[in-house]
Amino acid sequence: QDHLVESGGGSVQPGGSLRISCAASKYSPDTNCMAWFRQAPGKARERVASIYIPNYQTTYAASVKGRFTISRENANDDMYLQMNSLKPEDTAMYYCAAAGGCYLDWSVYKYRGQGIQVTISP
Numbered sequence: 001q002d003h004l005v006e007s008g009g010g011s012v013q014p015g016g017s018l019r020i021s022c023a024a025s026k027y028s029p030d031t032n033c034m035a036w037f038r039q040a041p042g043k044a045r046e047r048v049a050s051i052y053i054p055n056y057q058t059t060y061a062a063s064v065k066g067r068f069t070i071s072r073e074n075a076n077d078d079m080y081l082q083m084n085s086l087k088p089e090d091t092a093m094y095y096c097a098a099a100g101g102c103y104l105d106w107s108v109y110k111y112r113g114q115g116i117q118v119t120i121s122p
Contacts, residue, residue: 003028004096009116016120017084022096022113024077031111033102034072034079038092038118045095049081050102059102064090086120094118 008020022034035050048061049070058070069082079096094116097109106112 003111004098004113006094006096006113006116009094009118011119011121012086013122014086014088014120016086017082018086018118019080019082020094020116020118022079022081024079024098024111028098028111030100031098032100034070034096034098035102035109036070036079036081037095037097037106038090039095039115040089040092043092045106047104047106048094051079052102083118088120090118091120092118 003025005023005025006020010018012018032053033050036048037045038048039045046061048064049068050059051070051072060068067083067085072079083090096113097106098111099109
């Protein structure tokens with residue numbers, strides 16, 4: 001059974017908005033950080049946003065800062081990524097992940113989703 005499951009992806013026009021979700025199937029006490037990664041065709045996977053659960057501190061990649069907002073529902077451990085002013089270069093597979101700390105390296109994350117496609121096109 002997947003620990004993290006993404007939903008809400010799809011196709012939108014440039015300038016549009018989309019919110020993707022990450023449902024946590026069970027609580028993991030060793031998780032202090034949840035993050036969103038993305039990978040576009042031919043490019044390396046990059047972390048776009050993270051949230052440090054103990055103090056809800058958020059971090060964003062420069063390419064999305066001011067346009068994306070990461071949030072987490074404390075009641076059910078679900079995480080969200082609100083994406084506004086979307087650009088064609090935001091097109092990618094988006095993945096959620098959870099770990100003991102907020103790392104930039106995807107491979108360090110203990111819990112990882114399967115990914116969901118987000119496409120920005122006219």
